[in-house]
Amino acid sequence: MNKLSPAKEEELLRYLDGEMEPSQKIKLEAELQAMPELKERLEELRTIRSFLVRKSTFETPSKTFTQKVMAGLDAQPVKSLFSPHKGLLLLMGVIIASVLALMLLSNGVFDNTSTSLLVDTTPIKNRWIEDTTFSIPFNGKILVNGIIFLNLALALVLLDRTVLRPWFQKRASVDY
Amino acid sequence: MITTEDEYVLIDRILAGEKQLYATLVDKYKSYAYTIAMKILENRSDAEEAAQDGFIKAFHYLKNFNRQAKFSTWLYRIVFNTAISYKRKVKPTFQSIETSIIEYSEQADHQTEQDDKQVYIVKAMNRLNEADRLAIQLFYIKEFNMEEVAEMMGQNLNTIKVRIHRARLRLADELKGLLKQEALTL
Missing domain, CATH: 1.10.10.10 (Winged helix-like DNA-binding domain superfamily/Winged helix DNA-binding domain)
Known part of the structure; x- marks a missing residue:
């Protein structure tokens, strides 16, 4: 079957919905008689339409629906953990701390903080217990980098909770 | 049968403090609201919760209802948005x-x-x-x-x-x- 043009399919939909002028309807009905593929398509669309009409039933909510709504009217909306004011202050603090740490880092303050920490796990030594001392390399620069990374992650969370989310929620409520 | 004008009077009285009258609006529109939520969530308990939540939100925003559209249309939009946000929260049911x-x-x-x-x-x-x-x-x-x-x-x-x-x-x-x-x- 040749694919029908979008305009012809649109005509079929309008025909099914009863939105056609009488003259257009007569013309289309004549075409339907002459073109079996057009008729076939009309039947496919009719099947879909009748299914959708049949499926368009109303759902019935529970008997206690209204009571539950009325009981919920007094419930206070859940407040954010941070007030916008506190959140902004905290956000600024986190950003300032990160900037300071970055400045110190770029000035090379932490460049000479590489060392090894000696750890001795055996409080009593004797000739049967071998020496279990080991060392952990400690690099201050890496530690400060990690702290800055965590600070920035915290700053992003605070930005979301205290600025972005309340702003979008407010914008959505204005729409109503 | 409540007309649009009756509805506006009812809304004015609700806003003036007669909260219990809101039940009339809930009763009138609950089937529509629940049906909308069901089409979106395809789950009875989630749809019921979302539709109820929609009504509660509508109550809290009632003073913003500007009466340019019908109350029902305004309410359905709130229910629709509430159900959509429920759908985002609810884990997809793969089966x-x-x-x-x-x-x-x-x-x-x-x-x-x-x-x-x-x-x-x-x-x-x-x-x-x-x-x-x-x-x-x-x-x-x-x-x-x-x-x-x-x-x-x-x-x-x-x-x-x-x-x-x-x-x-x-x-x-x-x-x-x-x-x-x-x-x-x-």
């Missing part, structure tokens, strides 16, 4: 499509060819993109016209018109394809 097919398939053994087609249309519906599916389902709910569906979904009228037409054509194509496939496997 939902399969379950609906199995349910229909079991019935199909004893029913007519027309019912067999329904199974495939349900299958085809699940293949539509979500916005097209919702537009077409809401449009076919009695009493919702295209303007209301557009308002509810926060999209313009032409977009909704295109979505509904495209969905109907696509469903017809899918149904044809599925029936052809079925005929080949017999």
